[in-house]
Amino acid sequence: MSFDVSVFSTKNIIVAVTGGIAAYKSAILVRRLKDYGFNVRVVMTTGAQAFITPLTFQALSGNPVHTALLDPEAEAGMGHIELARWADLVLVAPASCDTLAKFAHGLADDLLSTLFLATKAPVWVAPAMNQQMWAAKATQRNLKILVEDGVHVIMPASGEQACGDVGLGRMPEPEVLAKQVSLYFHQVQRALAEKFGLLAGKRVVITAGPTREAIDPVRYISNHSTGKMGFALASACYAAGAKVTLIAGPVSLDTPNGVQRENVSSAMQMLEHSLVQLEQGCDIFIATAAVADYRVAQVAEHKIKKAGDELQVELIKNPDIVATIAKQSKRPFMVGFAAETQNVESYAAGKLVAKKLDMIACNDVSRSDIGFASDQNAMTVFFAENYQMEKRDLAKASKQEIAEQLVEAIADAMTAH
Structure with missing residues (x-):
């Protein structure tokens, strides 16, 4: 054999x-x-x-x-x-x-x-x-x-x-x-693929990791995201029979087997790649990336030299990738993520409505035992009102186990819809 x-x-x-x-x-x-x-x-x-x-x-x-x-x-x-x-x-x-x-x-x-x-x-x-x-x-x-x-x-x-x-x-x-x-x-x-059979033949696009917004050629604005949750989801979606494209910010993780990976750095690059993937056909869009809310208005051509006690940098707002994708005419099933430090569930429920998502998963990144850099996670999942589905609490487990439960939630929501 x-x-x-x-x-x-x-x-x-x-x-x-x-x-x-x-x-x-x-x-x-x-x-x-x-x-x-x-x-x-x-x-x-x-x-x-x-x-x-x-x-x-x-x-x-x-x-x-x-x-x-x-x-x-x-x-x-x-x-x-x-x-x-x-x-x-x-x-x-x-x-x-x-x-x-x-x-x-x-x-x-x-x-x-x-x-x-x-x-x-x-x-x-x-x-x-x-x-x-x-x-x-x-x-x-x-x-x-x-x-x-x-x-x-x-x-x-x-x-x-x-x-x-x-x-x-x-x-x-x-x-x-x-x-x-x-x-x-x-x-x-095989059992996993049978369990999540609704993803068989589906095309899934996942954003993962942080973005880096350049200040000058050697400095940037970023965050603590490691991309582990998004990479675990890519692996789980592939195991469920989906064709998966992973748009990854700068992270130090191996590409999951069977997954197509596209590396990006900035939020604008991530949005550009996401729109291209949407145009090529996408059934499910999962936005796990921790995208920087702002970017530098004018990136310095050369390294900024230290001078004085203060440095002023003008920031402008980045586009909201998941909200932008959700507004497109070829709108796929939209899954958002909310990493919060307070009022986690209320913020997530608000984003679900404001960004016109089908589903959102939220977690408390202020906890030291889950979230950024951890191999463990715990999440609460909300669904859009028209799905008439109760929220789901995913107890603390490995990110791979959480990913498998999220795939099941996506499959259930698509069936309900």
């Missing part, structure tokens, strides 16, 4: 290695997952480090290896929380009987067991142990608990073991595990 590896480049896999001779297979597993295009980080227990070194996994994964529960280099020392949020899948291979017992009974005395409790990502375990330890009633009881809790248990293979015994307990081959992971994400991708 062949796979489209472009699906995997945005997927994050944690490979957790526990103590056991099968740990050497985990090095090959990491390499195979990287071959498929996954982003891989490795977590090692103390026992695992007795069989194979962290340096090996660092070289294979291209990322630092995580071994400590309280990581002084992580944000607030909470490495397990950062990893828990980062992961799209946690694969424990090999999974020792001790680790299975910890998982089953909610113990949290090391990085891996704490990560297990902290993550919302699916957890897969590939047990590897002596055949008698595998058959032990306590191990089987723990496995039953894990299955009931939603953990996916990959059955061990049978054969000769390092200790000389023969029976169940061998970790499956790395190639087999990597292919299972690949198949899983293809199934997720």
Whole structure:
């Protein structure tokens, strides 16, 4: 079976290695997952480090290896929380009987067991142990608990073991595990496309990131937008079957797979590109970009030299891109965004009406845990009155999850209309 590896480049896999001779297979597993295009980080227990070194996994994964529960280099020392949020899948291979017992009974005395409790990502375990330890009633009881809790248990293979015994307990081959992971994400991708089927064949244009308004050749006016929300939406729309064009301000993000990207700098450039895309045909226009409200009236030809204690710069108002697009005769389904620091919902509801939008998503960027520069977000979605749809509160989640929920909201609104 062949796979489209472009699906995997945005997927994050944690490979957790526990103590056991099968740990050497985990090095090959990491390499195979990287071959498929996954982003891989490795977590090692103390026992695992007795069989194979962290340096090996660092070289294979291209990322630092995580071994400590309280990581002084992580944000607030909470490495397990950062990893828990980062992961799209946690694969424990090999999974020792001790680790299975910890998982089953909610113990949290090391990085891996704490990560297990902290993550919302699916957890897969590939047990590897002596055949008698595998058959032990306590191990089987723990496995039953894990299955009931939603953990996916990959059955061990049978054969000769390092200790000389023969029976169940061998970790499956790395190639087999990597292919299972690949198949899983293809199934997720297909399910997502089916769930958001209304976007199949739709042409979507998304603006993302900040704009930069030049003062002189080296200085500009801008804002803190990173473009993460817009790029997540581009990925989600593409996964939903849409043809996506992303008009991006100056950001340091990779282009989502399957998405056509056009880079711009200023608000005027972003508007120009948006109008061209509209003329070429657009079903849905999503304005996530944080466009500068004003630009410099006269950009200096050369760098302005420091002189005196004050510098006066005349600003003129930039065009409102989303409102301009909404007024065009070939008007697409219009989605706006409102990033506010106070009275968030009332401001958003006002913009929805004033700019003649079909839908608007708003968030409070004064919160330090969501919004600009964060990988998390939380939003409230309003719909135009003629859609007769109640507002939707999207609880705090990763921006990719929020993007998928926004795609669902767009699809529902288009169906209602």
